[in-house]
Amino acid sequence: MRGAVALPFLWLLALVAAPLLILAVIAASTAADGIPPFALPTGWQGLADNLAVLADDPLYAAALLRALVVAGVTGALCLLLGYPMALAIARAAPARRPVLLLLVLLPFWIGFLLRISAWIGLLRDEGWINGVLLALGLIAAPLPMLYSDGALLVGMVHSYLPFAVLPLFAALTRLDPTLEEAAGALGARPAVAFWTVTLPLSLPGALAGFLLVFIPAAGEFVIPELLGPPEAQLVGRVLWTEFFQNRDWPLAAALALALLVLLVPSILLFQRLEARA
């Protein structure tokens, strides 16, 4: 029994705890020429310096804020689109549910990058949507759709939608169907019964779905890079640039820490919801 704990515990200490600790140490270092490009910290002064750089340059605060806003809007849109889907699957005949769930999940197996590339093919100036609209004579010149906030959100929602649908579906199937029947028997119309019984009871599941989208979306790098406007510097992209192009490892590490600290409340809330479920 001891062994069952020891092996994964050591692995997690080495590959989860240690890396985060090292991240904190590097965030307290100063950038220097060399390989690797930093000098180890002598105290907490380095961390304070790096955080001061992050605080002084509005670029970083804007990138963090923008990432949180984009992640929040993505989460909200995923709920808006995902709730009716989860409800329809939960209310379908039990034999049909696996098929419907599979239809939600299967587009994922084609791979995240291929789905994004499909959106590029649809949205760009000479892309499919513009081609169809031009052929129908609805527009005279191609609409510039790619590299916009709209394209960014479409890509984000398309990528993260199942993360919202699955916890919602789980929450909705756990509900006792007799509750809504009871509301109906007592004279509530279906819409009222849904609004006053099912919806409030499914809110924890909805919140879990929102957080499951929000948390990873906040650090998203690839979709903004491929679909978003070039000036949209989300934190994932800024971190990437600082690290790979400017080779400022301490600043990138400090930025990662800042993102992590901002996400801690959401992460704790999500874990509490999961523990209760």
Add this chain to the structure above:
Amino acid sequence: MYLGLAFLWAPVLLLAGYAFSADRIPFQWGGFSTRWFAALAANDRLMEAALLSLRVAAGAATLAVILGGLAGFALARTGAFRGRAVFGALAGAPLVLPEVVTGLSLLLLFVALAGLTGWPAERGATTVLLAHATIGLAYVAVVVQARLAGQGREMEEAAASLGARPLVAFCTVTLPLMAPALAAGWLMAFTLSLDDVVVASFVSGPAGTTLPIYLFSRIKVGLTPEINALGVVILGVAGVALGLAAWLLRPRRA
């Protein structure tokens, strides 16, 4: 429901359909052709990257199932032990950390290790495998823990009261109970590894170009119909795998 499904499927189906277009510009119809499948098969770099990705994903998923299975079992069955709270938090951390944070911190670990011990001298397939195994571990642990929590301990206790030693009881009773979760966890870890760009980009080196890293650099430069053809191949493989799984798991009369 159907609106949502249409939104999810439309781009995928268009991508698949236009893979058979002869036109050099993707998403433009130029008559039926399979030339892009031939081009795909002749693309050595892509094929190499795909093979590497499959190897890394299989290795990472297998490691993740062993470690995550043990972790999930420990969390569901061993009760209180010292450090349980830390253990649980660490096992859940990879699920909720943003990819850029995971990738960056793991890279810093490998750099620090190389500085201290000389290993890993070069980052590549091995470091990506270790990173993916760690993320996969977290997913497997959650699935296994949920599966075991949903099953009573009666059968294990019965085995013990009939004289089975703990290891025997584990192998003959608990392990079969965990099996569906382990299979699902392997598949999840495998898919995650095959699809990961960000963590792999951080912890990989020049010798470790996985398929997503290759595709990401290609798509940034511009689309080609080869990528559509690749999508059809992947969907085909996924469909066959799914059919096979459904056939294996078909309800059988006793």
